[in-house]
Amino acid sequence: MTPGRMEAFSDGVLAIVITIMVLELRLPDGSSFSSLRVVWPGLLAYVLSFVFIGIYWTNHHHLLKTVDHVTAGVLWANLDLLFWLSLFPFATRWMAVEHFARAPVVVYGVVLFVAGVAYYILQGVIIASQGEGSQLRAALGRDLKGKASPVIFAAGIVCAFFLPVVVALVLYASVAVMWLVPDRRLEPIIDGRAPAIGD
DSSP: OHHHHHHHHHHHHHHHHHHHHTTTTTOOSSSSSGGGGHHHHHHHHHHHHHHHHHHHHHHHHHHHOOOSSSHHHHHHHEEEEEEEEHHHHHHHHHHTTTTOHHHHHEEEEEEHHHHHHHHHHHHHHHHHOOOOOHHHHHHHOOHHHHHHHHHHHHHHHHHHHHOOOOOOOOHHHHHHHHHOOOOOOGGHHHOOOOOOTOO
């Protein structure tokens, strides 16, 4: 399988995920602005999830531009990531319907955490498939954002158990803010300028 075909399949899955999420948005029961108060949890949950899916889409696009051949390991690691991302509509809807109750917020955090780990694994499998002198390894460097994200998600999950859930939501959102700018470390590879080790 070519990287382009894998990317096209992944793009299709993410487009369906976003479509499902938006179709599950509840409409207000009235025509006044005050009727939006009833549906604001769904809108807020949708916006947060849309941002996360957008972050995964842009960074996944950049990531696959570093791949010149797809191994079986890369294929399965990519499917693992897509599986967890496909759970976003379920976790988002539950959190919205239950108005950010503790259990749905915890489950949402678990989906975020495992998706983050799956993305990290995908990077590792790609690096392993590229062998010694991997351009991706050089571009990622210490990958502090990649390592910090699951840690922050895990902290949010723990906070959701013992603190007001808004603390967990702030932690989840902080990761989104951290990743809103696409991963510029990969741009030299995409532009044909291989980075030096340690950049």
